Amino acid sequence: MVFSSILFLFLYLPLTLGIYYITPRRWRNLALLVLNLIFYGWGEPIYVLIMIFSILVDYSHGLLIARHRENDRFCRKVVASSVIINLGLLVFFKYYDFIVTNLRAVFPALSFLEPLGLGLPIGISFYTFQTMSYTIDVYRGDARAQKDIVSFGTFVTLFPQLIAGPIVKYKDVDDQLRERRESVEQFAQGVQTFVCGLAKKVLLANNIGALWEIYKTMDPSSLSVLGAWLGVLAFAFQIYFDFSGYSDMAIGLGRMLGFEFKINFDYPYISRSITEFWRRWHISLSSWFREYVYIPLGGNRKGLLKTYRNIFVVWMLTGIWHGASWNYVCWGLFFAVLLMVEKAFLLSLLKKAPAALGHIYTLFLVLISWALFANEDISRAFGYIGAMFGGGNGLWDSASLYRLVSYLPLLLILVLASLPLGKKLWLRLKPSHRWGAAMALCFLGLLLSTAYLVDASYNPFLYFRF
Template identity: 50%
Template sequence: MVFSSLFFTFAFLPVTLILYYSLGGSFIPRTARPWILGLYLRNIVLLAASLFFYAWGEPAYVILMCISIMINYCIGYFLDKNSTSRQKQKLFLIISLVFNLGCLAYFKYFGMLISTITTVSGWNLNAAAPALPIGISFYTFQALSYVIDLYRGKIKSQKSPILFALYISMFPQLVAGPIVNYADIESQLVDRRMNLRKFSSGLRRFLCGLAKKVLLANNIGLLWSEVKAMPGTEISVLMAWAGIIAFTLQIYFDFSGYSDMAIGLGKMFGFHFKENFKYPYVSQSISEFWRRWHISLGSWFKEYVYIPLGGNREGKWKLLRNILIVWFLTGLWHGASWNFVIWGLYFGTLILIERLFLHKRMKRWPKAVRIIYSLLLVVIGWVFFEFTNLTDALNYLGILLGAGDNVLIDVQTIAKLEQYTVLYLICIIAATPLPKKLALSLIRIQCNIYKIAANVYYCILMFFLTAYMVGSTYNPFIYFRF
């Protein structure tokens, strides 16, 4: 089930919200009803809805997720019970790491391992790779953060299996993030306030995310699909740049749109999730880009890999090692293919170069130059991300750099640019903070006319979104495959 579908928007979500609020009595003061019982019922409704949501697309693998929930809950219980024995705690931590990473390795990387062995050795291994459970990379990292933080003594174990299951399986962010650490949501599981203002704010955020996905990402992605399907000899240099920039915009609006929807849905159910994107394409360095892009993943690797390895505290050689390990794993996390590893190491190398050589020099560059520098390197990086075949990626990169016999521009390129010019401009402006700044300035205008206009805007937006979803085919999010 995807958020950008009629079934989710007009069936699953409304039914879930009606059950959630009618059983819990959410919009009344805590003293008017048994508030704890109401919250308990709401949590059960949300857990049941989350399991149904996942089972809709993964009927078999919902069992795997439930097993993961049960095992990690039990490990958390034993970690807490043996708090005075560091040796026993270490044993349970190792069990958790072996189980969680083992499941992730088998379901996500078994096919990659077999393919690599076959290519390198020439052996013909007839071993079929299992289907990839949707969201396994996300809920596995959440389970690991819970166990590791318990081991470190940062949190207390969750005594309720229902609340722990809800933390792992909550449908707004289950299949494509943001990755939510247990420490950030622990108190909200047992004490959260829901009101009409928070609900309406969440609904608006959801609609904005849905618009990013179906109106911007899907449409600008059509240009990239057309360019990618063309024979390499028929792509002009300008067409190649137009195509990869289209993908650059598509993946941003696709993934940030999902994150917006997840954050909006969380608000509608009383939860607060941290931001996952902060306008990464206006970054002035590659390091800044990765502080703005997929923030929850970067924070996870920093907290649970980079810092435990020593961070930047033990000299340049350890810094080099630590950054390359983190970015090797970051690339591998994104997909079971060596192009993702190359993509990760590409960014790790750029970050190292900036930290060791360019950082001070870049401060003297004009702001526009820093933004262009960062954006250019990011766009080139998306080539390695999108092409799973390294030869195809290098061939496409050669076209971008004018290394082949491809013409600079042709009639077909001019026609495509004319067709997509307006959409390009809308996407470029929407990828900057300008629309948000305009909206915030309008919000400060406390008058009825603005409030009416805002409500009319969201109603019209919902109309166009519905019309688009009626005429569209299945359009899963790009990050679903990770």
């Protein structure tokens, strides 16, 4: 079940909100846990068992640490056990076939190993990171061990951010799980945020995604320079409005239920460096790797060489996290190299350079990275990048010129929507005018999105596969 579907909008969500608010406050976590499991099990009932197993593992590990706090050696073993089990689940379901395929290619003697062809449990990359960080935070003393398994299960399965994030750390919602006070104002803000995300996804991401669908199936050697850049630009807008739209919907749904989640995107395409871009893009993932990998490795405190090592490790893992394919590994290492260069000298130069130069530099490299990210076949990915620089079929072609003209109005809307202009204009409105404007925009956004969903068949969430 996806948020941008008629089933969710007009059946599951109204029923969920109705059941949630008529349930006595002390039983709301239990009601939410059941509703969360129904949401997840709707499409993948068998994989609910994997999620329940993760809940039991980390709930019990958290209690063990709390009860044996004085025995640090034992607690370290408990944390290690949690990390191994969580990563073991993730590696088995997400990377087993990738590992086996590559081992068979390098070592023919291992040809007896067979890929299993298992389906990837939706959201496993997100909820394993959440549960794993809980145990680590309990060990560090950054979070209290949750004694109520229902509350902990509610945290793990919370349907607004269960499938594709943002990654929510337990310590950020601990107090909200124990006691939260919903309000009409918070609920209204949640509706506004949700509808904004829905419009991003349905009206913007889906429509520009149709353009990328044309180019992603074409042979790179047949692409003109214009076509290759137009295609990757379409993907850049699609993945941004798709994923930021989902994150907005998750944040909005959380507010409707009394939860406050941190933002996951902060206008990343206005960045003036790659360093700044990753402070604005998928913030919850970047902060997770910084807090649980980069800083424990030493961060930037132990000399330049070790800082580079830490950047390399974090970004190799970031690439691998996104998928079991070599293009994601190369994508992560591409950013690792760029961030090392910026840390060495380029970032200080960019701060002194004109802002326009920093924007051009960042967008140029980000678009190249999206060409690598979007093409899972590594040879096709490099072929596509080659076409962007003249290695395909000429500078332009009539079909790409036609598509550029046809999609130009949408591209201009996407550019404007990528900038914080709307936010600035909204803040300039008088508070007394904002309520009416919000009501009108929510109604219009929901109406247009619903009309599109009734008629459209193309409605994927890109980050579901990660």
